[in-house]
Amino acid sequence: MDLLEKYKNYKEHKIKWRILVLMVFAVLAFLGCVVSLMKGSVDVSYTEIVQAISGQSAGMNTQIINNIRLPRTIVAALVGVNLSLSGAILQAVMKNPLADPHIIGISSGAGLAGIFVMLVLPDMEVLITPIAFIGAMLAAIGIYLLAWKNGGIRPVRIILAGVAVSAFLGAGISALLIFYSDRVHGALMWMIGGLSARSWPHVEIIYPYTIAGVFLALLGARHLNILQLGDEIAKGLGLRVEFTRIAMTALAAMLAASAVSVVGLLGFVGLIVPHATRLLIGSDYRYLLPGSALLGMAVVTFSDTFARTMFAPTELPVGIIMAILGAPFFLFLLRREI
Amino acid sequence: MAGLEVKNLTVEITHREILKNINISFAEGKRTAIIGPNGSGKSTLLKVIAGLNPHHTGDVLLNGQNLYHFGKKKLAQKLAILPQGSKTPLDLTVAELVDYGRFPYRSWLHGSCTKEDHEAVCCAIEQTKLTPLRDRQVATLSGGERQRAWIAMALAQQPEILLLDEPTTYLDIAHQLEVMQIITELNRAYKMTVIMVLHDLNHARQYADEIAVIRDRNIFAKGAPSQVLSVSMLAEVFGVRADVFTNRSGLSVLSPIALVK
Numbered sequence: 009m010d011l012l013e014k015y016k017n018y019k020e021h022k023i024k025w026r027i028l029v030l031m032v033f034a035v036l037a038f039l040g041c042v043v044s045l046m047k048g049s050v051d052v053s054y055t056e057i058v059q060a061i062s063g064q065s066a067g068m069n070t071q072i073i074n075n076i077r078l079p080r081t082i083v084a085a086l087v088g089v090n091l092s093l094s095g096a097i098l099q100a101v102m103k104n105p106l107a108d109p110h111i112i113g114i115s116s117g118a119g120l121a122g123i124f125v126m127l128v129l130p131d132m133e134v135l136i137t138p139i140a141f142i143g144a145m146l147a148a149i150g151i152y153l154l155a156w157k158n159g160g161i162r163p164v165r166i167i168l169a170g171v172a173v174s175a176f177l178g179a180g181i182s183a184l185l186i187f188y189s190d191r192v193h194g195a196l197m198w199m200i201g202g203l204s205a206r207s208w209p210h211v212e213i214i215y216p217y218t219i220a221g222v223f224l225a226l227l228g229a230r231h232l233n234i235l236q237l238g239d240e241i242a243k244g245l246g247l248r249v250e251f252t253r254i255a256m257t258a259l260a261a262m263l264a265a266s267a268v269s270v271v272g273l274l275g276f277v278g279l280i281v282p283h284a285t286r287l288l289i290g291s292d293y294r295y296l297l298p299g300s301a302l303l304g305m306a307v308v309t310f311s312d313t314f315a316r317t318m319f320a321p322t323e324l325p326v327g328i329i330m331a332i333l334g335a336p337f338f339l340f341l342l343r344r345e346i
Numbered sequence: 347m348a349g350l351e352v353k354n355l356t357v358e359i360t361h362r363e364i365l366k367n368i369n370i371s372f373a374e375g376k377r378t379a380i381i382g383p384n385g386s387g388k389s390t391l392l393k394v395i396a397g398l399n400p401h402h403t404g405d406v407l408l409n410g411q412n413l414y415h416f417g418k419k420k421l422a423q424k425l426a427i428l429p430q431g432s433k434t435p436l437d438l439t440v441a442e443l444v445d446y447g448r449f450p451y452r453s454w455l456h457g458s459c460t461k462e463d464h465e466a467v468c469c470a471i472e473q474t475k476l477t478p479l480r481d482r483q484v485a486t487l488s489g490g491e492r493q494r495a496w497i498a499m500a501l502a503q504q505p506e507i508l509l510l511d512e513p514t515t516y517l518d519i520a521h522q523l524e525v526m527q528i529i530t531e532l533n534r535a536y537k538m539t540v541i542m543v544l545h546d547l548n549h550a551r552q553y554a555d556e557i558a559v560i561r562d563r564n565i566f567a568k569g570a571p572s573q574v575l576s577v578s579m580l581a582e583v584f585g586v587r588a589d590v591f592t593n594r595s596g597l598s599v600l601s602p603i604a605l606v607k
Contacts, residue, residue, distance in 0.1 A: 246422030246450040
C-alpha cells in the first residue's frame with residue numbers, strides 16, 4: 009500500500025502505474041477467456057484450444073470448443089466490455105458513482121422492450137436489439153426528466169428516479185410474464201442474466217455494438233473527463249454539456265441494450281468493474297475506459313466459468329454470481345462515497 | 347470601444363426577474379469588483395457574461411463583437427470563469443486539473459498535448475505558486491491551495507477576461523490575501539481584464555480599480571472605489587450603518603457598526 013501511495017504522487021510513475029494496471033487487466037481478460045474455453049463438462053488443454061481455433065484438428069473437443077465454448081466465451085467477454093463501459097459512462101454523465109445500467113433502470117427499459125418482443129411478437133426476434141435500445145433510451149430519458157429540477161440534475165435524485173423507473177418497468181416485465189405464462193421459460197432465464205446456450209448468432213448480434221461502442225467511448229473520453237468537473241466548469245471550458253450528456257447517455261444505453269438483448273438482465277457488472285478500475289487507475293477516462301473494458305471481460309468470463317462448473321452438472325446463471333459479488337460491493341460503495 | 351460591454355440585459359428564471367435592463371461596461375485590463383447584497387443578481391450577471399445562463403435577453407459585446415456568436419471553444423479561449431464552490435474528482439493532481447484548462451484548444455480527434463499546451467500549463471502553475479504541489483492530488487490540498495489550482499486551470503485557458511465568483515469564500519484571512527494578490531499580479535502581468543464578485547467590501551476597495559454595485563436587479567452605482575464605497579451607499583444598498591476611516595497603513599477601511607433601523 010505504501011508503494012502504491014508513493015507511485016501515485018509522481019506523474020511519470022502514475023502513467024507507468026496505469027499502463028501496468030492495464031497490462032495486468034489485459035492478462036486477466038486473456039486468462040478469463042482461456043479458462044472459460046478449458047473448463048466445463050469436458051476439460052480441454054491449452055494446446056487443444058489453439059489447435060481447434062486455428063482449424064488444425066477435427067476431434068470431439070474441437071467441436072465442443074468451436075461450436076459451444078468459443079461463442080459463449082466471446083459473448084461473455086463482449087457483454088463484460090459493453091456493460092462495464094456503459095456503467096463507466098453513466099457514472100460520468102449522471103454525476104453519480106452508483107449509476108449502473110441495471111440499478112438505475114436502463115437495463116429494465118431494455119429488458120421490458122426485449123421481453124415484450126420475445127413473448128408478444130416471437131416472430132420478430134431480429135428486432136430485439138433495436139427495440140431494446142429504444143426501451144433503454146426511453147428509460148434513460150424518463151430518469152432524466154424525473155431527476156430534473158430547476159435546470160439541473162442532482163446525483164441523489166438520479167438514483168431515486170432510477171429506482172422508481174426500475175420498479176415501474178419491473179412491474180411491466182412481471183405483468184408480461186404472467187399474461188404469457190406459457191412462454192415464460194426462456195424469459196425467466198433472461199430476467200436473471202445468463203449465458204447458457206449462447207452461440208454464434210448471439211456473437212453476431214453483439215459484436216458490432218461492442219466495436220462501435222469501444223470506438224465512440226474512447227473518442228468521448230476527454231469529454232467525459234471535463235464533464236466530471238461539473239456542468240458550470242465544463243461549460244466554461246467550452247464543452248457543449250447538453251449535447252455531450254445526451255450523446256454519451258445514448259451510447260451507454262446502446263451498450264447496455266445490446267448486452268441485455270443477448271444475455272438478459274445481467275446486473276452489477278457496470279457497477280463493480282468501473283469502480284474497481286477507478287480505485288486502481290483513477291478517474292481519468294482515457295485510462296478508465298480501456299481498463300473497465302478489459303476488467304469487465306475478465307470478470308464476466310471468470311464468473312461464467314465459475315457459474316457453470318461450480319455446481320456441475322447444474323449450471324447457474326452468471327447473473328446470480330454477479331449479484332452475490334455485486335450486492336456487498338454496492339453496500340461498500342454506499343458507505344464509502346455517499 | 348474596447349473591453350467588455352453588457353447591453354440591455356434582462357434575465358428571467360422561471361418567471362422571476364433576476365436582472366433588469368442592465369447596461370454596464372468593463373474597462374479592458376482593469377479589475378472590476380461586483381458587490382451587492384445576497385440575491386441581488388451578482389453571480390447571475392457573471393454567469394451571463396460567461397455564457398453559462400441561456401435565459402436572458404440583451405447582448406454582451408467583446409471589443410464590439412457579440413460574445414455568443416463565437417463558438418463555445420473560441421469563447422473559452424477568450425474568457426475563463428471560476429464559478430463558486432467547485433468540486434473536483436477525488437484523484438486528480440494539480441497538473442492534471444490545470445491541463446483540463448487546455449480543453450478549448452484541442453479538437454475532437456487531436457487531443458494530444460502540444461508544446462503550447464505544456465508551456466501554458468507550466469506557466470499557469472508557476473504563476474499561482476503551485477510548482478511544488480503540482481503532483482499532489484487536489485483533494486489533499488488546503489482550501490487556499492485548491493482555489494489557486496482552480497485559478498491556474500482558468501489561466502491555462504489563456505483568457506483575455508477572467509471572471510471569478512467569490513474567489514475568497516471559505517478561505518482564512520491569509521489565504522484570502524494570497525488569492526487576491528495573485529489575481530492582482532495576473533492582471534498586471536498580462537493586462538488581463540478581471541471581473542470578480544466579492545463579498546468583502548474592504549477587499550473590493552483594496553484590490554479593484556472599479557466597483558459596480560448591484561441592488562434590486564439593477565446597477566446602483568459604478569466607479570472608483572473611493573467614490574462608490576461611501577457611508578450613504580452602504581446605508582442605502584446594504585442597510586448598514588458604517589464608518590469609513592483611514593487606518594495607520596494609509597488604507598481606507600470600512601467598518602460596519604450596526605443595521606440601519
